Amino acid sequence: MNMTLTEAFNNTAYPVGGHGKRNIQVLREALQDVDNNLDSDMYGKGNVIEDFQSEMAEYLGKESAVFFPSGTMAQQIALRIWCDEKGYKQVAYHPLCHLEIHEEDGLKEMHHIEPVLLADQNRLITLEDVQSLQVDISCLLLELPQREIGGQLPDFEELEAISAYCHNKGIKLHLDGARLFEITPYYKKTAAEICALFDSVYVSFYKGIGGIAGAILAGDTEFTTKSKVWKRRHGGDLISLYPYVISSDYYFKQRIDKMVQYYEEAKELAGLYNKCTHTSTLPKEPVSNMFHVHFDMPKEQLEPILLSIYEATSIGLIPTLRDNGETGCYCEVSIGDRYAGVPKEKLKTAFQMLAEKLAN
Template sequence: MTDTELLARCTTVLPGHRARTPAEMFAAMAAWCDANGIAHDTYGDGALIQRFEARVAEVLGFEAAVFCISGTLAQVTTLRLAADARGRAPVALHPTAHIFVHERSNYQLLGHFDALRTGDPFRPWTAADITGIPDRLSAVALEIPMREIGGQLSAWDDLQAIKAHCRARGIHLHMDGARLWEAAAGYGRPVAEIAAGFDTVYTSLYKGIGGLGGAMLAGSREFVAQAAEWFKRQGGNVIHRSPYVVAAAMQFEQRLAAMPAYFERTRFLFDVLRDHPVLRVNPARPQANMLHVHLPVSRERALEIRRELARDHGIWPFNRVNHGVLPDTAFFELYVGDNLLDTPDGRVREAVALLAAAVERGLG
């Protein structure tokens, strides 16, 4: 039986939101469109997309926002424009930045900008990581929260100091806010307060929001208009954005409203995990509705454990699992969404206990 077939049979799935089939998703979109009289946009011109762009800008506290077909396109374009406007000085990025880890050197091979790695790869940025850079910078790009280190956040005071430093030196401050909605509960502050002081913010329409894909870039009207033109030049001028916009807009407000509940559920999960020392959790306390769980077994053994729990107990404990830094270790990400929110406390405790027991057997 394939992993996909095993997952489909599981009655308890810990990570993420419940996956809708294409038929379910499209039916929900059709019903929402019918109820709200939705018409297609044409190359981004239409009431639906313009209202939604305005709504995202409003929530983030910016003058304007524009849809982009992917966050990858949105971010490298933003940082290229910032670098071009400042004599092509380097862009400062954390070692775990999405641009480094997942984008196949696009910034370099496509000549977008020069990048400077700064900071500790296992810690979020402090103010000193940025203020201590002696080089002239065109931009600083800060991920909030930092996914590759378990959803960690820079301390609030450090974040404010970074904002002040960039403002004083004319450095473009950009946020990789793919999961910004999730960080609001961790900081205990509205997203507009977190975003205040940034020149631009990218956020995803499909991660926490649960849409089909796509992204938004928010900033000043002038910058957003310039970025939109460059999206077109780079092949992002899709004739109908409406499928992506509908999929996000129809659940946008509900997802934002649910973020505090996801965060509280993450705290509960953290406490459950701490009852099993064989499962090591990063960060030391939840800072967003996601965690990394480190295992003292190989990635191959972790995948076997997942199959065992799915086959024998109907439990799907994690999705992707990665090799750890040390031999015979592995770790996985747990994003807390509707699945865990809807799972009874007792079943969560049972699932974690079964996972821990299987890991302990693997040590033998």
């Protein structure tokens, strides 16, 4: 039976990208040195969760932080709080925002909040877009980096200008920082320096950090106190969240200092792709550990080429491809721990084969 591209990728000795398989070992490793007598959290209380929340509040430069089982829950709650405070239920965000395309209209159906879509879907939100708003909004959400367009980022000066404008107009500014940790090397800023521009911040612990699941929502104490009420209303106050908290804490400490490494490796890998014909990365030079690779070739034509390279070199370049119109396809690449273990000569051979096959 012919293997799918994903199966072939997973069967290679050196799959490029990510930290590794998301199997039970992820939890085993996180728990291996934990004291067996450590008490679990109970409905959001207890040292195991409260200590982590305090650490993250300090790291993000905010007064307070709350651990949530998911970013979807955390962000909907953040926007609900700001809408209730302002008294009208309109928020603005990018057309390819996670809340718009991946959450089954949860913001609209559960909170009756109406989004205002800013900017063309193929570019970032600019200060001019915000200044041109024709309706009153309670909150502006910015995603850094903007995942669906290759992880692009605005200049930091543009962010500062947007933040100042929102502050002057009384518009709350919320950060979808699912990949916040991964952009600090590009901006040459601490997470706290970036978060200082925002009234509320969400960060993920299963993406670049590689934990099991979980998110932090941070802001001032009044904001996070309200978020705890909404967390209970959403059913997010599980009796215990410690498996998620402990894994988040463990992998945060393991990987937070590797973000510069991942960033430099992403630039190296993008350079190899950009040497191939019919291939380009977005952005051309990555601004975080992730980027998109676009091929001027249909998926059906490219997949056999990749499968032959995987078999010949045991290097897995791409796990999945998505159609990008009738004549092209693309994929997302995220660099993690695995890239450092890929033999450079084998990687070079794999890209030589790719370049030759794409040129024919």
